[in-house]
Amino acid sequence: MNILEKLASIDRRYIFVLIALTVVIPLLFPIGMPITETDEVRAIYDYIEGLPPGSAILVALDYDPAALAELYPMTLAVLHHAYSRKIKVIGMTLWPGGAALGNLAMREAAEGIAQAGEDYVYLGFVTGYSAVIMGMGEDISAVFPTDYSGKPLSEIPVMKGIKNYKDIALVIDLAAGSSPESWVVYAGTKYNQTIAVGCTAVSAVGYYPFLNSGQIIGLIGGMKGAAEYEKLIETRGAATAGMDSQSISHVFIIVLIIVANISYFAMRRREK
Amino acid sequence: MGTTIGTFIAAGLTLCVYSFLYKDNPFYKFAEHLFVGVAAGYTIAIVAWHQTIVRLIWHPIKADGNFTVLIPTAIGLLMFSRFIPRYRWLIRWPLAFTIGVWAGASIPRIMQSFIFEQAEATLQPFTAVGNLQLFTTINSVIIAIGVLCTLIYFFFSVEHRGPIGVTSRIGTFFLMVSFGAAFGYTVMARISLLIGRIYFLLRDWLHIVQ
Numbered sequence: 001m002n003i004l005e006k007l008a009s010i011d012r013r014y015i016f017v018l019i020a021l022t023v024v025i026p027l028l029f030p031i032g033m034p035i036t037e038t039d040e041v042r043a044i045y046d047y048i049e050g051l052p053p054g055s056a057i058l059v060a061l062d063y064d065p066a067a068l069a070e071l072y073p074m075t076l077a078v079l080h081h082a083y084s085r086k087i088k089v090i091g092m093t094l095w096p097g098g099a100a101l102g103n104l105a106m107r108e109a110a111e112g113i114a115q116a117g118e119d120y121v122y123l124g125f126v127t128g129y130s131a132v133i134m135g136m137g138e139d140i141s142a143v144f145p146t147d148y149s150g151k152p153l154s155e156i157p158v159m160k161g162i163k164n165y166k167d168i169a170l171v172i173d174l175a176a177g178s179s180p181e182s183w184v185v186y187a188g189t190k191y192n193q194t195i196a197v198g199c200t201a202v203s204a205v206g207y208y209p210f211l212n213s214g215q216i217i218g219l220i221g222g223m224k225g226a227a228e229y230e231k232l233i234e235t236r237g238a239a240t241a242g243m244d245s246q247s248i249s250h251v252f253i254i255v256l257i258i259v260a261n262i263s264y265f266a267m268r269r270r271e272k
Numbered sequence: 273m274g275t276t277i278g279t280f281i282a283a284g285l286t287l288c289v290y291s292f293l294y295k296d297n298p299f300y301k302f303a304e305h306l307f308v309g310v311a312a313g314y315t316i317a318i319v320a321w322h323q324t325i326v327r328l329i330w331h332p333i334k335a336d337g338n339f340t341v342l343i344p345t346a347i348g349l350l351m352f353s354r355f356i357p358r359y360r361w362l363i364r365w366p367l368a369f370t371i372g373v374w375a376g377a378s379i380p381r382i383m384q385s386f387i388f389e390q391a392e393a394t395l396q397p398f399t400a401v402g403n404l405q406l407f408t409t410i411n412s413v414i415i416a417i418g419v420l421c422t423l424i425y426f427f428f429s430v431e432h433r434g435p436i437g438v439t440s441r442i443g444t445f446f447l448m449v450s451f452g453a454a455f456g457y458t459v460m461a462r463i464s465l466l467i468g469r470i471y472f473l474l475r476d477w478l479h480i481v482q
Contacts, residue, residue, distance in 0.1 A: 016293045023463070023470050027481055069468020070461065096318040097311065127323040134377065184383045185378070201461035205454045212415075213393030215385065222457070223464040241481075242467040249463050 004263040007020035015256065022252045025245035033244050037228040040211055044172065044196045044218035045081070045232045051169050053086035056162050058136075060173040060183065061105060064097030067176035067200050072105060073239035074226035075174050079109035079120075081233045088158050089120040090168070092144065094132060094179055099125035101149050117151075119157050123265045129179075133186040137165050165193045170217075174198040179205055184215050200227065210263075283477040286469055394419050418446040 037045075043205045048057070059079065084088050093102045106122045115121055123144040126132050136142040140163065141153045153159045161167060171193050173183045180197040187193040194217055197207050201222030210216045220229055223246060226239035288303035329345055332338040347369060353362040397412035423437060425443030432440040474481040 013294060019466075020470070023467055024474070027471060027474055050428075069465045069471075096315050099318065119453075125318065125323070126327075127319050130378070154337050160354065181385075185381045189361070189381045189385045189389075201457045201464060202454075202473075209390055209393075213389050215389055222460055223467065224460065229280070238468070238471060242471060245467045245470075246460065246463060249466075250460070253459060 003067070004046065004266050007259055008263045008267060018252065019249060022249040023245040026248055027241065030241070031244045033247050035138060035224075035227050035231050035240065035243055037232055038225075040219040041219075041225050041228040042218075042232065044078075044198075044220060047194075047196065047227060048078070048081055048085065048087065051085065051087055054088065055070055055169045056088040056090060056158075056167060057127055057170040057172060058090045058092070058168050059106075060171065060175070060177040060179065061091060061093045061098055061102035061178035062095050062173060063093075063101070063200075064095050065101060066097075068101075069238075070200045070222045070226065070243075071174050071176060072101075072222065073237050074220050075105045076109045076237060077226060077229040077233055077235065077239070078172060078198065078220075079106060080113070080235065081229075083110055083114035083119060084233075086119070087169075088162070089114075090123065090140075090159070092123040094124050094129055094182075095176070096125050096127070099148070104258055116154050118158060121153075121156050122148045123153075130182050130186050133182055134190070137187060137191040139164055164221065165191045168193065170194050170196060172198065174220075175203070176200055180202070180210070180216070183222040184210055188215055196220075223264070279476050283473055286473060290469075417442070422446050 051057070059075075059082075061071075061075060079089060079091075080171045089106070091102050091106045093099055103122050103124070106120055107116070110116065110120060116122075123140075124147065126143055128135070128143075132143055141159075144153065146152050147156060165171070165187060170185055171183060173180045173195065175197065176199070180195070180199060180203075183193075183195050183197075188195045195215070196218045197210070197216050198220035199207060199222075201224070204219060204221030204225075207216065207219055209220075211219050220226060223239045223242055226237070227243045230237045282291055285303045285306070288299040292300040332341045347366050350362045350366045353359045359426055394416055397408065398416070421439045421443035423443070423449065425432075425440045427436075430436055471481065
């Protein structure tokens, strides 16, 4: 059996171990590879940066713990940016599994720079999906009578003067599923709401048409997008820490693909 | 203390799941069944009980004396008539209501968002060709060709021969490029999830990484 045949029949568990090493070693010994921000991430940053203090944004935390690795860092980065700009943040979620997660994220990002009730409010989860999106276009308090802790919205200072999308400068949907499409269809098309999207890398490909058509103003895709946003707000978070591992493991996978293809075509030629 | 126990449980379950990479084993099976059960139970408890029964049915009746909520409740319960062969036909009522409302609310807006605005965005650069930069113009032409050829590929009413065959092959090429991009993004997503888990193990569990 020559080298090409050996490579083609290698036990996959060796590959698993090597992939694990390409992830673990850069985490233990960071290299600090440069991160370049893309236009689609910068667009969201610039939009939030350009909002006057006291503006309100709605952050839809539409994910559950399965997408934590990619979406939690970008959640913290976006929330931290909004809090530091004194922008009011209204948090909510369309995913039942993300209800407690959203509360955790908003509190963690607010540590030391924002106060619950005064600077942000977390409304929690309400079932209904597209009905929730459409309902908030008319009256947010009709859909969410209370916040996540059960306090009526009328008693929460940050909600003063905010009734529906007309009072919200930006909706940013941080999503693990296809909820950005619903936000674009129901909030963007019907109420002309400005929408930005943060999503897992798997979903990002499907949202570039919305970005190119102007239906969303920006797109944060996966952990790389989160790392770019962390760089823009001059913070080193979990996403930035994972970029070295990301790059090295990707190079390793590319090498594997090339070797596998060479092996495949060489063996096929030999059989002929 | 609670956080520490939770971290250890999470780390243990993470390792149980990753043990599958060596081979299938009872630890993996336990973690998998635990996850499915907890996820299903959590969703049913939150969505079915707290959000539907308590918030939408019980609370309006108890707090506001609003008994009209029983009408949509009854219509919704007709969904379960599916399981009684003699009354299976009753499911048509809630289905008709649901589909009718959804179609009325969604179809015009989905057509607007997914078709009209996308088509407008594809063609709009050609309305200002003289004012565009070279790269943008070339990009717009490539996108338009790609959209047209890909749509022709999916048009099966005509045999893919001659000019239609050629444009269909070009559409296939664009499809392959998009699948490659999707594959690349998928690989990045999966590696990101692995990085997230290992980062949790090294930072939150073992405290090796800050």
